[in-house]
Amino acid sequence: MHSIDLIERTFPGRRSDLKRIILREALACFNEVGIEATSIETIRARCDTSVGAIYHHFGNKEGLVAALFFAALEDQASLRDHYLQAADTAHAGVVGLVYSYVEWVTEQPDWARFVFQSRFAVSSGPFKEELLARNKQRNQQLKEWMSGEGRKEHFSHLPAELIPSLIIGAAESYSRAWLSAKVKKSPFDYRELLAEAAWKSISLG
Amino acid sequence: MHSIDLIERTFPGRRSDLKRIILREALACFNEVGIEATSIETIRARCDTSVGAIYHHFGNKEGLVAALFFAALEDQASLRDHYLQAADTAHAGVVGLVYSYVEWVTEQPDWARFVFQSRFAVSSGPFKEELLARNKQRNQQLKEWMSGEGRKEHFSHLPAELIPSLIIGAAESYSRAWLSAKVKKSPFDYRELLAEAAWKSISLG
């Protein structure tokens, strides 16, 4: 789909050459042995660089994690926007949300795994404000979409704060299971079932 | 409901006195600032004990995390068993699964928060085998329950590996949101809606 990968999109330019290498190797390490278990020295060695360079670009380990985390969130959001933009009916919107989610997870499994792994740390570290702001904006965006003409009557019988979980809860849960190899088929393979289940779960009756 | 708390249930006896104190304080620290950000020294100070004692009881930091994690899982499982045992129809079982889940999360928010935070670390650390075994057993148990007479026809139209996510996905997602204060009402308050949404999501049509 995209010819260049997530990192190139987020950190373009020749000046960010080493920066991209560090991000790539760090992501690999984090997924292989976990964030806590990968030391700066390990990353340094895999990039054949110095600790100074790493700290220059990211401040500290937490900053490196946050850079990866927000890059992933942004990429995920852009795919979601792409899907939502094409959806006018309530049903199409719900399907789009589920589809965009499972497609992103299936296409970027390493990034998805990392997002699951790092969310808590980011949300309680020095970048929590930034994450909070992004979540708020996304919720606002969804809320506006749901209150559009011809759509709102499909959601108004449910508490607003519950709706997002009803829509992507199952897809997220299955994605986690797939990323940790507990199930075989990818969430993308089950996208129709997941989307229809989401739709039924918010339907009346 | 229970007169003694989760820790007393899991680590009884006067010999485990300090052990329980350490577990309690460690859980508090982990939830307040995160696992990575809490040092052994911090825990030691809060328990007014020595690092030797901590390492004697738990081996290392990872062992301490694992002890908390498995204690929580066990407690959660016992409540689930309690609910499932009373359910004979498919509908009652699905409702029971959702109810037991949200009830546990709402009653033990600190433990639930910690489980979400630590699952990845445990699943990729030296205790992954143990976790895998427990998951396997739980899945087997669920599978057997679902294949019982008068129930299996309600599940057989869906892939087995997808069903657990359809049932608890939304409840889990909403629980996470509640535990990080992104929503106001507790999952327990929405238990009927969550249970009915789960049931609809696996229903035919």
Place this chain on the structure above:
DNA sequence: TTAGTTGCAGAATAATATTCTGTAACGGAA
């Protein structure tokens, strides 16, 4: 009693994160 096992303390050590200082490349202004 007594030998062995378990519970705990705290100093010593090891592993790791972070800071700091210096040097070279770069990019625009004169």
Place this chain on the structure above:
DNA sequence: TTCCGTTACAGAATATTATTCTGCAACTAA
């Protein structure tokens, strides 16, 4: 082009943290 401020990087020095180790005291079964 030269000059100057800024950015990119290296690596030694330092600080922080996890873990080990040795010793002692309490308990326990014989």
